[in-house]
Amino acid sequence: MAAIETTDLTKRYGDLVAVDGLSLSVEEGEVFGFLGPNGAGKSTTIDMLLNYTPPSGGEARVLGHDAQSETMAVHRRIGVLPDDFELYGRLSGRRHVEFAIDSKDADDDPAAIIDRVGLDPEDAERPASEYSKGMAKRLALGMALVGDPDLLILDEPSGGLDPHGIQEMQDIVRTEAESGTTVFFSSHILGQVEAVCDRVGILSDGQLAAVDTIEGLRETAGTGAKVTMEVDGTPDADIAEIDGVADVTTDGGTLVVSCHDPTAKAEAIARANGDGATVRDVHIEETSLEDLFTMYTTGADADRTGESGTGRSDADGQTTEQPEVVA
Amino acid sequence: MSATLVARKDFADAARSRLLWGISALFVLFIGVIVYAAETVGDPPSATATLSILVVPVQLIVPIAALVVGYMAIVGERRSGSIKMLYGLPHRRGDILLGKLLGRSGVMAASVAVGFVAAAALLLVLRGPVDFGSFLGFAAVTALFAMTFVAIAVGISASVSTRGRAMGLALGFYMVFNFFWDAIASGVYYLINGSIPGLEVEAWYFLLKRLSPIQAYKHVASLAFDRDVNGIALFPAEDLSAATGPEDLELANRVIGELPFYLEDWFALVILALWALVPVTIGYLRFRNADLG
Numbered sequence: 001m002a003a004i005e006t007t008d009l010t011k012r013y014g015d016l017v018a019v020d021g022l023s024l025s026v027e028e029g030e031v032f033g034f035l036g037p038n039g040a041g042k043s044t045t046i047d048m049l050l051n052y053t054p055p056s057g058g059e060a061r062v063l064g065h066d067a068q069s070e071t072m073a074v075h076r077r078i079g080v081l082p083d084d085f086e087l088y089g090r091l092s093g094r095r096h097v098e099f100a101i102d103s104k105d106a107d108d109d110p111a112a113i114i115d116r117v118g119l120d121p122e123d124a125e126r127p128a129s130e131y132s133k134g135m136a137k138r139l140a141l142g143m144a145l146v147g148d149p150d151l152l153i154l155d156e157p158s159g160g161l162d163p164h165g166i167q168e169m170q171d172i173v174r175t176e177a178e179s180g181t182t183v184f185f186s187s188h189i190l191g192q193v194e195a196v197c198d199r200v201g202i203l204s205d206g207q208l209a210a211v212d213t214i215e216g217l218r219e220t221a222g223t224g225a226k227v228t229m230e231v232d233g234t235p236d237a238d239i240a241e242i243d244g245v246a247d248v249t250t251d252g253g254t255l256v257v258s259c260h261d262p263t264a265k266a267e268a269i270a271r272a273n274g275d276g277a278t279v280r281d282v283h284i285e286e287t288s289l290e291d292l293f294t295m296y297t298t299g300a301d302a303d304r305t306g307e308s309g310t311g312r313s314d315a316d317g318q319t320t321e322q323p324e325v326v327a
Numbered sequence: 328m329s330a331t332l333v334a335r336k337d338f339a340d341a342a343r344s345r346l347l348w349g350i351s352a353l354f355v356l357f358i359g360v361i362v363y364a365a366e367t368v369g370d371p372p373s374a375t376a377t378l379s380i381l382v383v384p385v386q387l388i389v390p391i392a393a394l395v396v397g398y399m400a401i402v403g404e405r406r407s408g409s410i411k412m413l414y415g416l417p418h419r420r421g422d423i424l425l426g427k428l429l430g431r432s433g434v435m436a437a438s439v440a441v442g443f444v445a446a447a448a449l450l451l452v453l454r455g456p457v458d459f460g461s462f463l464g465f466a467a468v469t470a471l472f473a474m475t476f477v478a479i480a481v482g483i484s485a486s487v488s489t490r491g492r493a494m495g496l497a498l499g500f501y502m503v504f505n506f507f508w509d510a511i512a513s514g515v516y517y518l519i520n521g522s523i524p525g526l527e528v529e530a531w532y533f534l535l536k537r538l539s540p541i542q543a544y545k546h547v548a549s550l551a552f553d554r555d556v557n558g559i560a561l562f563p564a565e566d567l568s569a570a571t572g573p574e575d576l577e578l579a580n581r582v583i584g585e586l587p588f589y590l591e592d593w594f595a596l597v598i599l600a601l602w603a604l605v606p607v608t609i610g611y612l613r614f615r616n617a618d619l620g
Contacts (some may be wrong), residue, residue, distance in 0.1 A: 047620035050415060054616065072417050080415030086407035090343035091336070099336050102328070103416040127343075140412060 001064050003151050003182035005030045008058035011044050011206075018044040020206035026184055026199075028150075031177045033193030036187040036203035037297050042186040043083050043202070046155050049184075050080060063151055076104065079144030081137075083186075085157035089129030093119060093139045096128060097146065099289045106147035111186055115140040118168050133160035138246060141169065145176070152176055154185040158192045170196050202296045209296040217289060224260040224287030224295075231255050233277035242267050246295065253280075258295075260287075262294065329418045333426025334433065341396065346433070350392040354442040357384045362449045374454040375461050377413045379556045381446065382548045385469055386541050386559050390476045390505065393435050394497040397480025400427040401614060402493045410619055424611050428481045433474040439466065464551030472544045475603040479540070485610030488617065508539040509563035517564075526569040526576075530587045533578065537595060540602040546595035 004026035011019040026032045036042050048054035049060050051071040060067040062074045067325075086097060097110040103284040114124045117138040123131070124139075131139065137160050158166045173183050173196050185192050187236060193200055194214055201211045212220070224246075230253055240248045244261025245268060255267045265284065273279040287295075338563040341347055350471045361384055365377040372380075404410035413423060450457050503511070512535045516524045516564065524532055537543050545558030570576055579586050588594060 044620060045483050052411060053413065053618045053620035072419060075415065077416040080412070082408065082411035082415060084408045085411050086409045087412075088336070088409060090339045093337070095336075099332070100416060102332050103418060143412065143416075204360075301523075 003024060003030075004032075004060070004184055005061045006045070006049075006058065007060075007304055009045065009048060009055055009060050010057035011041070011048060011053065012056040017206050019048070019055075022203075022208055023058075024201060024208060024211070026182065028146070028182050029180055030198045031173060031175070031183040031185070031196055033197030033200040034184060034203065035188070035190060035193050035200055036148065037188050037294065040203040040297065042188075043205040044206075046083075046153060046184075046186060049153065050078075077149055078151045078153060079149035080147065081140050081144045081152075081154040083158050084157070085136075086231060087128035087131065087136055087139065090127055092126060092136075093124040093128055093179035096139055097124075100143040100146040104147035108146050113142045114139075116145065117172070121210060127175065129253060134162060134165050137161055138165070141172065143292070145172070148179075149181065151182045151184065154183065156186055156188070158187060166192060177192055177317070188316045190290055194289065195251055202293065204297040214289075217292060219269055221289050221292040223262055224258070224292065225262065225265055226285045226287065226291070227259060228283040228285070229255045229256040229266050229269065229272050229279050230281040231272055231277045231279050235272045235277040236275045239268050239271050242271065254300075258287075260295075266285070276309075328334075329422040330425040330429065333413070333418060333423055334429035337427055337430025339401070341431060342437070347396065347434055347438065350388075350395065351438040351441050354388055354392065354438060355445040357388055358442055358446040359449055362446060362453065364459040366453050374450045374457040374485050375552070377450060377454065378457050378462060378465060379447065379548070379552050381465075382545060383559050385548075386544060387505070389435075389439070389473050391475050391501055392438065393476030394480045394483075394501055396434055396438075397427075398484050398493045398497040399478045399490065400431050400481045401484040401521050401610075402487055402490055403484070405488060405617075405619060406490055408503070414619060421611060424481065424485055424607070426616055427484075428478060428607060429620045431481060432477045437468045438472045439473050443469070454512045461552050465548060468544070468547045468551050470597060472540075472547070473600050475540055475599050478603045478607045480565065482606030482608070482610035485570060485607070504539040505559070506561070508542065509536055509561035510527035512536045513564035524563070524565045526567055527581055527583050528565075530582050530584065530590060533582060534587075534589050537590075538598060540599060543595040543598040543602070546592045547599060550592045550596075553599050 002025045004024065006024045009019055009022040009024075010017070022045060023207060024043075030053050032127055034042055035046070044053065048055045049062055049067055051067050051074070055070065064076055065073040067074060094110050094114065097113050101108050101110065111121065119135060119138045119142065123135060128136065128139065131237070141154075141157065144154070158197060170192070173185065177183055177196075185193070185197070197214060199211065199213050200217060202209045210217070227230055232253060234250075235255070239245060239255075239257055244263050244264030245257055246260050247258040249256045255272055257272075259265050259268065265301075267281060269279060358381060361380055362377055363378055365372060394446070401410075404413060410423075418426070443462075447457065447462060479500065480497055484493050484501070487493045487496065512532065513523055515535060516528070516532050537546060542558065542561075544555065547555050569577065574580065577604065582590065
């Protein structure tokens with residue numbers, strides 16, 4: 001059974017489509033990174049999984065229960081760390097944890113929870129209004145851990161945390177995952193997902209742009225490259241038209257060609273060095289996971305997927321031309 | 328179970344609010360001034376009669392205090408986002424609403440209790456003991472009145488998605504029912520009959536007037552004192568020039584025909600109960616499907 005299963009999940013606000021026909025499956029026991037820039041629809045998706053927000057269409061099932069009609073069955077077995085939240089300013093941190101324990105009818109020791117998320121026991125006695133954003137995040141994470149949930153939903157958990165806090169949060173995620181807890185965790189920063197996630201889904205404009213393991217994404221990224229050329233003059237040939245080229249930018253004498261097909265590099269250099277311009281220097285950079293994420297979540301992404309389907313065989317045929325590289 | 332947990336947490340949170348203590352202090356101060364003022368007039372009334380004068384300041388202060396205590400109960404959590412944490416825990420929306428209602432009702436009941444203990448102490452020092460039955464009854468109906476307004480406020484709070492709307496509705500409710508209700512009732516009468524109400528009027532007009540929870544409270548307080556007490560004057564647009572003496576103005580003499588059951592004082596309890604139930608039910612129906620994202 002999938003821990004999270006959405007089918008064609010959609011949320012519209014008037015004309016704006018925040019989440020657009022999302023079909024996603026998160027397996028039990030996996031750590032799933034839900035990645036995307038701010039405004040991509042991550043929080044809206046989580047809001048629908050938790051029944052904070054009713055969907056405009058489609059369905060969400062969490063731990064086998066319908067998110068909308070069986071909300072309590074879901075909420076009893078999950079831990080939630082919301083993105084944007086405030087604490088009850090007049091109540092102590094400890095009181096917050098006790099409230100979560102009572103609410104979930106759990107038998108956790110508040111002190112142990114507070115210790116686990118790295119909150120100072122003395123701070124736990126202070127009213128929550130005095131907490132920094134990082135402390136509030138730790139406390140909320142502690143409340144999410146109460147009752148040993150089967151699924152942890154963490155919305156931008158690293159926001160407001162210092163590097164040390166992020167490290168600790170990742171350790172907690174790993175420990176939870178080792179004990180069999182499914183972790184669904186959203187972020188707009190790839191690096192934080194990369195470190196802990198088994199699989200990653202990349203959301204862009206409310207749609208799932210890619211779902212893959214980190215390894216798989218790395219392989220995809222490995223086939224791409226960025227070719228930076230120093231040229232004098234302006235090449236007449238249309239480099240952007242080459243199959244396998246995602247993007248071309250010119251800045252004075254510098255020409256940057258992003259390729260997602262390895263065979264396109266040579267053709268790009270060859271064309272740049274044709275009539276009207278001479279290539280003075282070439283620098284080739286392999287696409288990083290970060291670049292790939294940017295490609296998936298920006299306008300270049302649309303061009304890329306649009307061309308890649310037909311590009312391969314043509315590009316293969318053209319690589320026989322030997323590029324003349326002037327060092 | 329779930330609702331009582333929310334209620335306890337909410338009470339603990341609200342009880343630490345300076346606003347609440349400010350309201351309690353204001354209430355005690357008002358009572359002190361009234362009791363003291365009644366004491367210094369030429370022919371001081373009995374301790375129990377002095378107590379009954381408190382109906383007027385209660386009508387003015389308790390509703391606004393209860394609205395202030397309750398209007399942010401739900402919408403405040405929605406604006407701050409703390410509702411995401413609260414509802415992320417296994418509490419139904421109905422339990423959250425009920426818990427809030429109980430928690431804030433507890434807060435107002437505590438404030439009223441503090442005010443009444445202060446009033447009793449002051450009266451005891453200045454005038455001797457009050458009639459214990461009247462005192463208890465008056466305190467009980469006032470607590471009920473306060474909780475009714477908490478229910479109205481929580482109902483408003485659950486119905487809207489912004490603080491501004493909640494505040495506008497709460498303030499509007501207070502203004503309409505505390506200052507304009509009788510004028511509105513006269514206006515309705517005028518629209519139907521083409522003239523403003525005279526000395527003798529159909530019974531429904533008087534019912535309309537006491538549909539205001541603030542007027543209903545006056546009649547409920549009359550029950551506690553076992554005699555008619557004075558409430559705030561609302562200046563209805565009525566032509567009473569035909570009256571020859573105060574007895575002409577008594578309700579039984581103004582109603583055309585028999586005094587119907589719904590104009591007896593006990594029926595005001597039913598009116599208060601409706602106010603305690605209807606707005607919060609509407610609030611629940613709206614909150615049940617609200618977008619909390």
